[in-house]
Amino acid sequence: MIILRKLIQFALCFVFLALTNLQAQIIKVTLLGTGTPLPVMERFGPSILIEAGEQKFIFDAGRGTLQRLTQINVKYREIQGVFFTHLHSDHVVGFPDLWLTGWLTGQRVTPLKVWGPKGTKQMIANLEKAFEFDIKIRISDDKASPDGVLIKAEDIEESVVYEKNGVKVTAFEVDHKPIKPAFGYRIDYSGRSVVLSGDTRYSENLIRYFKGVDLLIHEVVSPETIARMKYPTERAKAIIGHHTTPEQAGEIFSLVKPRMAVFSHIVPSTATEQDIIPLTRKNYSGAVELGEDLMVIEVGEKIEIRRPIAKTN
Numbered sequence: 001m002i003i004l005r006k007l008i009q010f011a012l013c014f015v016f017l018a019l020t021n022l023q024a025q026i027i028k029v030t031l032l033g034t035g036t037p038l039p040v041m042e043r044f045g046p047s048i049l050i051e052a053g054e055q056k057f058i059f060d061a062g063r064g065t066l067q068r069l070t071q072i073n074v075k076y077r078e079i080q081g082v083f084f085t086h087l088h089s090d091h092v093v094g095f096p097d098l099w100l101t102g103w104l105t106g107q108r109v110t111p112l113k114v115w116g117p118k119g120t121k122q123m124i125a126n127l128e129k130a131f132e133f134d135i136k137i138r139i140s141d142d143k144a145s146p147d148g149v150l151i152k153a154e155d156i157e158e159s160v161v162y163e164k165n166g167v168k169v170t171a172f173e174v175d176h177k178p179i180k181p182a183f184g185y186r187i188d189y190s191g192r193s194v195v196l197s198g199d200t201r202y203s204e205n206l207i208r209y210f211k212g213v214d215l216l217i218h219e220v221v222s223p224e225t226i227a228r229m230k231y232p233t234e235r236a237k238a239i240i241g242h243h244t245t246p247e248q249a250g251e252i253f254s255l256v257k258p259r260m261a262v263f264s265h266i267v268p269s270t271a272t273e274q275d276i277i278p279l280t281r282k283n284y285s286g287a288v289e290l291g292e293d294l295m296v297i298e299v300g301e302k303i304e305i306r307r308p309i310a311k312t313n
């Protein structure tokens with residue numbers, strides 16, 4: 001009887017270790033926000049959580065990043081760092097909330113690393129100045145950790161910008177002119193790879209980095225939806241000209257052949273699946289999904305997608 005119990009314990013232990021090990025080989029991607037500057041409830045500002053083993057990183061911190069993080073029960077204190085693709089406000093406007101409220105309510109006690117294009121260090125220094133009053137009072141009055149509010153910011157160039165415990169993050173320049181530089185990121189872990197396009201129009205550089213990637217998360221603009229919004233012609237042209245149309249994205253996917261393509265940063269945020277997927281299909285027949293807030297994509301042996309069951313707001 002005792003031997004049987006021991007055997008069962010051993011088997012359970014083995015299954016647990018095997019599952020843990022499988023989990024450790026997955027890159028888990030959560031789309032925290034798939035929107036744009038438009039203040040709509042269905043799509044919060046651009047932000048993506050990447051979990052690789054024990055490490056957690058946020059790419060862009062648009063409006064509502066901390067709320068979405070809280071919805072999936074991830075604490076700000078667990079985040080190792082934040083990467084910015086570029087400094088357009090919709091990609092950074094959620095950062096002060098993530099940083100300060102996350103620090104105060106989440107009891108962070110260690111500094112945060114932040115990487116981004118030229119201007120990132122200065123933006124962070126200015127934020128520290130802007131919130132000087134709150135930072136001082138939270139430390140003296142609320143006894144928040146002085147180390148937990150520190151930010152170690154770095155202006156980066158196109159290169160490998162992070163490499164630790166098997167996780168490699170590579171920044172590459174994309175074409176979001178006149179916003180320059182604007183980066184996309186490639187994340188490698190345990191033989192799996194994820195590429196985030198950032199904001200870009202069709203870019204050769206981007207295709208070069210995407211080849212053979214497991215998961216490609218790409219931005220998209222829907223000219224039809226913009227036309228319905230009746231913007232002045234010049235404004236409409238400018239918005240479309242900064243981004244990638246569904247047909248162009250289809251071409252990119254066909255050249256890159258990712259195992260899975262997912263659209264995030266849907267411009268404008270009100271564009272529907274019908275506005276985007278059929279046009280993408282003109283040039284691409286592989287796997288593609290329209291992203292939504294809190295969608296989870298697990299990149300492992302298989303690529304599994306989980307959409308949020310309940311409405312998220």
Ligand SMILES: [Zn+2]
Pocket residue numbers: 086088176179199
């Ligand atoms: Zn942008």
